[in-house]
Amino acid sequence: MPSIKISALLNLQALDMRLRDLELRKISIPKELDKILARREALNASTAAAADKVKKAELSIKASEGEIQTLNAENAKLQQQSALVKKNNEYQAMLAGIAKNKQKVSDIEELLLVKFDELEELKAQADRIKRTNAAELRAARQEFEELLSFSKTCDAEIEKLRKERPALLAGIPPELLSRYERLLRGKDKGAPIVAVENGCCGNCHMKVTLQTMNQLSKGELESCDNCQHLIYAAE
């Protein structure tokens, strides 16, 4: 049975380790939230880009249709004028102009067929992208909400643990407590107090001397000769 002193330290350590985990976890949350926001922005941008392609294709079709209208109007005018022309060469020139415009109209109409096909394809593509992105946006929004709520849960637990901590200090001699706290804040991040397993320190895994093992077997608390962490004999 570990002594009362050792049990008190182990209880304190369990709380401190949980506290450390929560605090570390908290630090990473803002970055994770930023990542989700960036992902949402990219999804919105990709939906907008696909819609923009559709709009451009529609504008290009409108422009071609406008050109056809202009050419047809021009031809109607030439047709009217040609009826009033007396000279043959002027009449021939007008007919040639009309034929040229008709050819242009037919070329544009052919091009329009291609543009309409392209528009349909772009619309289908934009639709697909919008649907896929909407599903991903929903997932991202949910992830964001969950992370925010997790952050609040962390805060609440951290606050609760900090309140509970002072009560756990009772029964721990001040000198031992300060050693424990030095180890807790130490660089190696290992648990300050560890059990000896198979004759080895639970923190650094170096063999514990026979003399120390002897002390431990009496229920004493010792320091590892190698890493200085507090060690005790496991059951």
Ligand SMILES: [Zn+2]
């Ligand atoms: Zn050690």
